[in-house]
Structures are given as structure tokens and as C-alpha cells.
Amino acid sequence: MTPLPITFERLRKTYGDYTALDDVSLRIEPGEFLTLLGPSGSGKTTLLMALAGFIRPEAGTIMIGERDVTRLPPNKRDIGIVFQNYALFPHMSVRANVEYPLKLRGVREAEARKRAMAALERVKLGAFAERDIAALSGGQRQRVALARAIVYEPRVMLMDEPLSALDKNLREHMQFEIRRLHDDLGITTIYVTHDQREALTMSDRIAVMEAGRIRQIDTPQEIYHRPRTAFVAEFMGEANILPAEAAGAASQGQLVIRAEHLHLGEVDGETDAVVLSGHVAALAFRGENWLVQLALASGQEVMLSIPSSRAEGCENLRAGDAITAHAARQHVHHLLEAGTDA
Template sequence: MSKLDALPISISGLTKSYGDIFALNHVDLEVRSGEFLTLLGPSGSGKTTLLMALAGFTRPDHGSIRFGEDEIVTMPPHKRGVGMVFQNYALFPHMSVAANVAYPLKLRKTPKAEADRLVEEALETVQLGGYGERRISQLSGGQKQRVALARAIVFSPRILLMDEPLSALDKNLREQMQIELRHLHEKLGMTTVYVTHDQREALTMSDRIAVINHGRLMQLDTPRQIYERPANRFIAEFIGESTFLKLERSGDRISFAGVELDVGEVPDGNELSLVVRPERLTILNGDDPGKTNIFPGTVRDLVYQGDTTLAYVTLADGTDIAVRAGMRSEAAIDTVSIGERVALGLKPADVVLIPGEEA
């Protein structure tokens, strides 16, 4: 299949409530043409409600949805021209693979010869060429997911919606399919909105991530910015591992446990917390640390995890903090023992401050 013309999506003031509970609370979101955007959040956050509103299966109470220049918020699902991949595949078990893939073309009354060509082309695109006559019951989970994807793209939609499509697969297959889906998106270029609660999946696949919680858009940015510069504590906790250190402020001077820190630009607010990722810390080995921020502590535990080692260190204020190092790194983590006093280093470039009232 060749690259498709993509459409941007514009969402404005989208609201959906069930009684006193807001599933969507005045969501504003722009999805760029040809972008792979992931809606990421915990169960009940509103991400699937937003996707269903785009698909037309949920009618919002208020707000606007535009595909390109067209307002579609009241348009029925079958007229929106979007491809949809569901969490449970939603395949017809009594039909062959080819018949399942051809179903959207049948609804559009595509001539048989053209439909046969498009079905075979779609199956080749998802690496299932020659599988057309097989029954759904003869397929593995990964193959079923590819059939569902072929059905979603067979009519060349300009927008593709995907609702946790890999959640039923085992870890290795899931990771393989993440890369395949990403490559397929690069090949076809359609605007893709993808729902998941798996933060690693979102980081792996997305051009940008929209983090949603309690029906609100919490942050919209690239995977790197979402991970390295989370906007608040919820995002820092939900994406990756973090420890939060409560800081003291005096003007532009920031300190922890009485020790002044080099933190760069200081945001507004007297209540601030420092977000610390385990892989950003190092155990200093006595060399001059330069401008590195230093946190003294005592090693409480060491955990070998194959590709990495974790050291759990208790700081001066009693906070337990994790330090992670790869097995082939030159970090001093391999030379320490439980009960040993150590100094942890955090470079100023790795400092992330968030408002303390959100802790």
C-alpha cells in the first residue's frame, strides 16, 4: 500500500459526563496530520471515552471534533471514514481471513475484483500474504491482530484509531508488534490515535503523548519531554520510576536536608519537590564531582536484575531512594555493600522540579 493522505484532528472543549462524574472535562487537543499520537492514562482516565468520541460510538455532551475542516461530532460512525482496531480484535469467527478484511469494502459496495486486490494488498502489508483462506480459529493472537489491522486499513482511511490493540499479547510478541505498528505507520502515513495504559508502549511508539487523568489533558509533548520533564507528580509517578524529595526554598536558593542544590532555573511557588529517576543518579567513587549535587546516604539493599543492578539508599531525612546502573557501566554500584555510607550524585541538567502541592 502506498502512503495515504492524512487528516489533522481538532478537538475543542470536549465534555462527557455520567451523572456527577466527568469522563471528559473540557478537553482541547490538536492532532497533527500524519502524526502517531498516543492517549495514555490509567484505567478510568477518559482516554477510551475520547477515542470512542472520535470514532462516533460515544456522543459528547459538549464540544467540537473536526477532521480536517469538517465538523463530525454529530456524524454517525460509518460516515466518518476512520479505520478502527479494537482491543478484542472484533473479528467474525465464521468468516475467512479474506472475508473479514473485505468486510469494510463490502459495506462500501466495492466491486469484487477491486475488493480482492485491496484485500490481498492489505494482507501483504501486515505480512499475512497467502493467509486469505484460513479460518480465524487457525490463527495465533499476533496473526489475529494483523487481520484486524488489515481490515482497518484496507479502504485507505485517512485516520486510524486503535484501542489497546496489543493488550492481549504476551510480552515478547507485544514488543515485536509495537515496532511493526510503528513501521507500518511510517509507511502509510495516516493520522493515528492510539490508546494504551502501558507507559513503555507509549514511549516506544509515539510522535507525541497526551497524558490524561480524571478526564483532563495533563500534558501533551514528545515521549522524551514527557519522561524527562513531567509537568506534575501524577505524570512523574505514572511514567517511569521516581522518588520525590521535598525541598526547602529561600528566595532562589533551593536546598534539601540543609544542603543547597544547583537546580538551574527555579519555578514559581514556595512548595517544590525534586523528581529523581533511578538511572539519573550515580554512586560517587571519590572523584571530584564538580557541580554535581550530592546526597549522602546508607545502602539499605542491593537487587540484581540481570541487565541492571538496583541499590536502595536511605538519605539523611529517612527517604529511601533507588539508584539503577547497567551491568556494563563503570558505576561504583558494583563495589558497594549493604550498610555502607555512600554519596549519590545528580547532575544539575537532570534536576526536575515540580510544585510541591501536587505531591
């Protein structure tokens, strides 16, 4: 099965005065795992539903391969979809749920059963084929939804926050399972989430969305370490945004320093580093790390994340104590102007 590219060209969707998609253009490469990431109301689900055919944009074009699907109904788009609530039929068995899309397409019963069982084996649920949906755990239901989405061998897979209902440990396990399934099938996958760690773990590229626009699209490493705007920097984790002059930089504009890149104490003379001094405003122990809030003389507060493995002395700090922190200049990144698009 050959994966297909997907192209959005100047897509626009409004609801009254609210603009859900604002001139969005994007190309997803064949076989790529791309995540649409952003807060609620950023447009990520609207973009996914437009691709699925459940929402029709007022302007723009959607291409799957060489085919314009902008006005095609959902069942003509050759797309597998996994929804947040799984959308399984509780009155059917596991196997019957997976067979259902094949029967809609007129596949004969024997062939439908064969393909359904193959899909269930792929998600490690072959032994559960005759179980009732109500008898399954959340993780097992999620696997049934995956099997149903892949059973008719679509060349594009859409996933709308499929792990949000699972507990933390199971969610992290399923992230690897979904990525493995994507790699095994060789299909193009578009995944929607508001969870930054999920996006970083699973994606080839991440498109960070805000207010109906893509603010940055890049690899997980680039998005995290070299954000282009203050919004992307702060959305992707503990980011300290500082005026360049506050960090002793000769340039203008803003700098971003990740909380985990700041170290307590003076810097040795051989290290090229940004040095920040002030007093402890607050601190908290979180098990794997200590969070230390450093108040600068300017009044700005900077967050440090100190791993417990090198946090000697943190337990002795108190609010008001004078401290110095530093970050190697290689971990200090200049931002473009806030709001600049990708």
C-alpha cells in the same frame, strides 16, 4: 491519501457523578502518531471512543479536517479502528474478514478481493488469505485486524490497546510493525495504551491523561526527561521527587531525578551535581540492573537504578550500609506544581 488533522475543543463527558472527560482540548497534526497514555479511568479510551462516534459528549466539538463530526454516526467518519480484542469474525476466512468493511460500503466483489489481498500483503499475510481465523496466532490475528482497518483507505486510524493480549517479545516486535505501517500509509494515528514503554517507542507525541484531563502533551523525550507535574514524572518511570532544599538547590518547589541518573559514590570536584547521602534500605538484582533504595536522613527513600555494566560492588552492599549517590545537575529537573495541566 492526504492525512487530516483532528481537533477536540472543550470536550466533556460524564457518567452520573463521574467525569470521564473534563474540558479536553487537543489538536493532532496531519500524519501524526499521537498516543493517549494514562492509567485505567484516566479518560483515554473515552476520548478515543468519542472520536470514533461510539460515545457522544455532553459538550464540546470534534473536528476531522474541516468537518464537524461531533454528531455524525461512526460509519460516516472515515475512520479505521483496531480494538483490543481485534473483533474478528471466527466463522470467516482471513480474506473474508478483510473484505467485510468493503462489502458494507457496496464495493463489488472483484474489487473487494483485490483490495483485501493488497491490504493482507501490506501486513505480510497474503499467504494466509484462505486460513480460518481460529488457525492463526495472536500476532497474526492482530495483523488481520490491521489489514481490515486499512483496507478502505481511511485517513484516520484509531487503536485501542491492540497489543495488550500479546506476549512481551511479540508486543515489542509489533510496536515497530505498527509504526512502520503508519509511516508507509501516511495517515493520522491515535493510539491508546497504559504502557509507558509502548508510548515512548511508537509516538511522535504523547498526551498523558489523568482524571479526565490532559496533564502534559509533548514529545516522548520531553515527557520523560522534563515532566511538568509529579503525576507525569512518576507515571513515566522510576522517578524520585524531592524537595528542592533536600537536594541542595537554592530554589523552592520540587525536583525530579530519574533512578537511572543517580550514580553510587562520591562526585569529583569538577562535576556540578546533586549529592545525596544515607543508608541502604533495600536492594535487588534484576538482571540488566540493580535497584538500590537509599534512605535519606529525612526518612525519605530514593531509588537508584544501576546498570549491571557499571554495578561493581553492588553485590557486596547490605541493608544498613552507609552510601552516597549523585546525579549531574543537568539531569535534575524542576517540576511545576503537582496537578498543573499542559
